[in-house]
Amino acid sequence: MSAIAARLGLSGSRPVVRKAAELRRLCDINFDSSVLGIGEVCKAIICLEIAATKFQVIFDRAEAVRMSGMSDKAYIRSFNALQNGLGVKTTLDVRELGIQFGCVRLIPFVQKGLALYKERFLAALPPSRRSSTDFGRPVFTAAAFYLCAKRHKLKVDKLKLIDLCGTSSSEFTTVSTSMGDLCFDVFGIAKEKKDPTTIKGNRELLDVLPSKRKHEDDSDNSDESSADDQDELDLPTHKRHKRMEKQAYNQWKSTVLSTNKETKPDPTKPRKQAQLNFKKKLSDAALEVPPAAN
Numbered sequence: 001m002s003a004i005a006a007r008l009g010l011s012g013s014r015p016v017v018r019k020a021a022e023l024r025r026l027c028d029i030n031f032d033s034s035v036l037g038i039g040e041v042c043k044a045i046i047c048l049e050i051a052a053t054k055f056q057v058i059f060d061r062a063e064a065v066r067m068s069g070m071s072d073k074a075y076i077r078s079f080n081a082l083q084n085g086l087g088v089k090t091t092l093d094v095r096e097l098g099i100q101f102g103c104v105r106l107i108p109f110v111q112k113g114l115a116l117y118k119e120r121f122l123a124a125l126p127p128s129r130r131s132s133t134d135f136g137r138p139v140f141t142a143a144a145f146y147l148c149a150k151r152h153k154l155k156v157d158k159l160k161l162i163d164l165c166g167t168s169s170s171e172f173t174t175v176s177t178s179m180g181d182l183c184f185d186v187f188g189i190a191k192e193k194k195d196p197t198t199i200k201g202n203r204e205l206l207d208v209l210p211s212k213r214k215h216e217d218d219s220d221n222s223d224e225s226s227a228d229d230q231d232e233l234d235l236p237t238h239k240r241h242k243r244m245e246k247q248a249y250n251q252w253k254s255t256v257l258s259t260n261k262e263t264k265p266d267p268t269k270p271r272k273q274a275q276l277n278f279k280k281k282l283s284d285a286a287l288e289v290p291p292a293a294n
Contacts, residue, residue, distance in 0.1 A: 004044050007067065008060055010052060019051035020044070023086060031085050038078045042068040046082050054088075056096070058163055076168055092138035092165055097145050101156050109148045113179070113186040114140065120182045138165035143175040147187035 001024065005017045024047045027033050033043050045064045052059040065075045083089070094111060098104040118135050125133065142165035149156040162172050180187045 001044055001048070004041070004067070005048055008045070008048060008063060010048060010057065010059075013052070013055065013057050016048065016051045016055050016057055019054060020047040023047040023050055023088070026086055027082065033082065033085075036078065036081050036085070038082060039068075042070060042075075042078060043082065046079050049079065050083060050086070050088055053164070056100075056164070058160065061163060072168060076171075089136070091136070092141040094141060094145065097141070097161075097164075101145075101149070103145075103149055103154050103156065106145065106148045106152065106154070109152070109186065110141070110144045113144045113148060113183055116186055117144070117179050117183045121178075124182075137167075139167040139172060139175050140179075141165070142167075143172060143179055144187070146172075147176055147179055147189075151187060151189050 001017060001021050002011070005011055005013075005020070010016050024044060027043060027047070033039075038046070045068050049059050049061070049064060061075075065072055068075055070078065094107050094114075098107045098110075114135070117140075122130050122133065142161045146156055146158060146161055158172075162169055165172070180189075
């Protein structure tokens with residue numbers, strides 16, 4: 001444990017190392033981590049991250065993922081499984097974030113935004129799924145704090161926030177997008193406001209993944225061009241580039257086909273055979289016998 005902590009830059013934090021060793025012993029007593037597909041090295045690294053989060057110590061997750069030999073998604077899945085098995089829940093207080101980043105005046109705005117987001121998100125869910133939602137995860141607090149700081153033009157280290165809440169960059173971005181869409185009046189910074197009733201954000205809080213948004217066809221024929229332009233703007237960047245590349249390819253293909261049609265000869269016109277003119281060699285001309293004179 002001490003050697004792994006030294007490689008992760010936690011050798012100077014003895015309380016973190018002791019807490020991680022305690023969590024590792026609890027893992028060995030309560031359950032078999034090999035059943036979950038978690039090795040001994042990965043288990044020690046995850047225990048160090050849980051302890052570092054508890055003591056509000058910066059933890060290098062990228063280096064931890066590299067040392068564990070797992071992918072980013074597999075590491076997060078193992079982290080959540082081990083955390084649930086230990087019964088440890090990481091909490092992130094808005095007041096502590098405000099003091100740590102020097103943005104104390106953002107605390108009431110973050111609290112208001114979180115309450116509004118929870119209310120609107122639950123209203124969009126069916127009653128059978130409202131009881132299973134969990135808004136106590138640190139990623140929601142961190143995303144709300146980041147969006148409020150961005151709205152009030154305050155500089156906040158996004159990577160540090162992601163490390164503190166113990167999540168991935170993709171999950172943080174997904175939650176931030178969902179908050180910005182549903183609570184534009186608190187978190188939004190775009191020029192045009194979106195209607196929260198027409199937004200189809202993510203519906204999964206336990207495993208947050210980017211959702212595919214469906215664009216409804218406009219029934220009015222006069223507004224078809226404007227609807228297509230709006231759909232083009234709402235598409236993600238990579239899909240927009242893919243569509244532009246496809247349009248450029250189709251344009252190039254039509255240009256090539258039209259050029260081939262122009263240069264292709266007409267099969268109905270008769271073809272002229274080229275005349276062949278073979279010059280006589282000098283030796284052949286000398287060997288020719290002149291005709292006999294009558």
